[in-house]
Amino acid sequence: MRVDFDPAVMGRTxxxxxxxxxxxxxxxxxxxxxxxxxxxxLAPHSFFGVACVSPPIVQFTSVGRKDSLRNVEETxxxxxxxxxERLFEQINATATDxxxxxxxxxxxxxxxxxxxxxxxxxVAASPVALECVVHNTLGLGDSTxxxxxxxxxxxxxxxxxxxxxxxRALRPLTRLGKDEWGTVGDVLxxxxxxxxxxxxxxxx
Numbered sequence: 001m002r003v004d005f006d007p008a009v010m011g012r013t014x015x016x017x018x019x020x021x022x023x024x025x026x027x028x029x030x031x032x033x034x035x036x037x038x039x040x041x042l043a044p045h046s047f048f049g050v051a052c053v054s055p056p057i058v059q060f061t062s063v064g065r066k067d068s069l070r071n072v073e074e075t076x077x078x079x080x081x082x083x084x085e086r087l088f089e090q091i092n093a094t095a096t097d098x099x100x101x102x103x104x105x106x107x108x109x110x111x112x113x114x115x116x117x118x119x120x121x122x123v124a125a126s127p128v129a130l131e132c133v134v135h136n137t138l139g140l141g142d143s144t145x146x147x148x149x150x151x152x153x154x155x156x157x158x159x160x161x162x163x164x165x166x167x168r169a170l171r172p173l174t175r176l177g178k179d180e181w182g183t184v185g186d187v188l189x190x191x192x193x194x195x196x197x198x199x200x201x202x203x204x
Contacts, residue, residue, distance in 0.1 A: 005018055012142070017177065017178070020046075020175070020176075020177050021176070021177025021178065022177075024174070024175075024176045024177065024182070025174030025175065025176060025182040026046040026047065026048070026174055026175045026176075027046070027048050027049065027172065027174055028044050028045070028046050028048060028083040028091070028172070028173055028174065028175055029044070029045045029046075029048035029058070029060040029080045029081075029083075030042065030043075030044050030045075030080065030081040030082065030083040030091060030094070030123060030126065031043055031044075031045055031060060031068045031078050031079070031080055031081075032078065032079045032081060032105075032112075032120045032121055032122065032123065033067070033068050033071035033072055033075070033077070033078045033079075033120050034071060034075060034077075034119050034120045034121075035067070035070070035071050035074060035075070035101075036071075036074040036075060039101050039103055040103045040104075040105050040106075040112065040120065040121055041067045041068060041071055041103065041104060042081075042094045042103075042104040042105055042108075042110065042123070043066060043067065043068050043094055043095060043104065044083060044091050044092075044094060044095055044175075045060040045061065045062065045068065046174075046175035047060060047061035047063070047143075048060045048061075048080075051147055055135075055149050055150075056149065056150040057135055057147050057148065057149050057150070058080055058130060058132065058147075058148055058150060059145055059146060059147045059148070060080070060145075060146055060148075061140075061143050061144065061145050061146070062143060062144045062146065063142065063143045064142060064143070065144075067100060068146075069137075069144055069146065071120075072134050072137075072146055072148075073137070075119065075120075076133055076134045077118040077119055077120055077131075077132065077133055077134065078118070078120055078132050078134070078146070078148055079115055079118060079120045079121070079122050079129050079130065079131050079132065080129070080130040080132065080148070081122060081123040081126035081128070081129050082126050082127055082128035082129070082170060082172055083126070083172060083173045084125075084126065084127055084170065084171050084172060084173065085171040085172070085173050085183050085184075086171065087123075087125060087126070088173060088181065090108055090109075090110055091173065092181075093107075093108045094108055094110070105121070110123060110124075110125070111123075111124040111125060112124060115129070115131050115152070116131060116152045116154070117131045117151045117152040118131045118132070118133065118151070118152075122154070127155065127156040127158070127159045127165075127169075127170055128153070128154070128155050128156070128159070128165065128170065129153065129154050130148075130150045130152075130153050131150065131151055131152040131153070131154075132148030132149060132150050132151065133148060133149050133151055134146065134147070134148055134149075135147040135148060135149045167184055167187060168184065168187065170184075171183065171184055172184065
């Protein structure tokens with residue numbers, strides 16, 4: 001037996017809770033930006049993904065008009081910092097609704113480091129940072145999707161295995177429903193099936 005849910009009847013908040021509890025796990029873009037007057041902002045966004053490979057473009061969604069969105073509109077730059085499990089409490093703290101102009105770096109006590117190609121600082125303790133320039137933005141209802149072209153990436157050599165980031169070392173956090181967060185559990189590996197091998201891949 002299935003239960004039906006109609007977003008037109010439920011309303012925004014109730015259906016938002018349903019969406020975020022079922023579209024899981026969601027990777028977190030820990031986005032650092034600077035305002036036009038130079039104030040640094042840092043906030044987690046769990047509507048995040050890769051939009052294009054060539055050129056490399058990532059995207060995150062600002063639900064409502066948050067400082068991250070205002071800043072990228074003003075300056076055209078941002079950094080996506082990987083959100084590792086060991087910084088769980090700090091990442092959550094940067095989601096606090098601090099007044100405009102208050103830097104989460106300073107309020108939460110997060111060390112920053114200079115970026116290589118853009119003005120927003122990187123999170124010094126994050127193992128991966130993607131420095132981005134805004135490609136374009138897209139307004140959708142109460143939200144805005146920000147597309148950023150990756151112009152530089154840095155990865156801590158401690159999380160590399162044979163030159164490739166190892167998810168077991170990265171330990172990325174994900175967002176689930178309600179106040180729930182996810183960590184890396186079992187990692188399954190399987191190669192893609194070539195049509196030339198179909199359906200013999202199951203034999204033996």
